[in-house]
Amino acid sequence: MKAELPFAEYTTIQRRLRDDGCLDAGAGATLHALARRGLLEITEDRIDVPEVGLVTRVLVELTRAGRACARVGLGIAPAPRRPKYMLSEWLWGNLARVAAAGQDGLPEDVMGGKAKYYLGTDYRPNGKPSRGYIDCFAVRTEKGRGTFVREYRWRITEAGRRHINAYRAAYQTAYPNVQVNIPDSL
DSSP: OOSOOTTOOOOHHHHHHHHTTOOSTTHHHHHHHHHHTTSEEEEEEEEEETTTEEEEEEEEEEOHHHHHHHHHHHTOOOOOOOOTTOOOHHHHHHHHHHHHHGGGOEEGGGSOTTHHHHHBTTOOGGGSOOOOOEEEEEEEEEETTEEEEEEEEEEEOHHHHHHHHHHHHHHHHHOTTOOOOOOSOO
């Protein structure tokens, strides 16, 4: 924190630097040198500290390059990356639930979080086209002299069927906790 606070303690990183004999007046310069090299990201925000008021807080975060550098320095092998074609466990679980629902579809409100943006047709999360593995359709009902939408549901698209049929075994091996009965004949 950029303030003299009598009750403030060292942060975790400051304690570690102090314990290693590296915390001195130059610690801030060292952190900024690491930031200039793309190994750290340093930001500031303001927080309200009771009995003091607004105080500027410095936040330090390792970047992807910084984590890689630390792993090399510590002799830690990076975790294996998931193949490009493979969805995260969370997205696979959502796709599997839609596939298991069959032609009746999965109710729209049961779809988890933002999964529809990454799996559904006609979305562009983060500027990239979504995968188009699921599609939303209206369930209509006749009432009086008109037809009204009763609810919206999600069902698997042809692209989703192809993806599941091609990689089902890989997903079952990678994500054994996703327990959904997807029909063999999609």
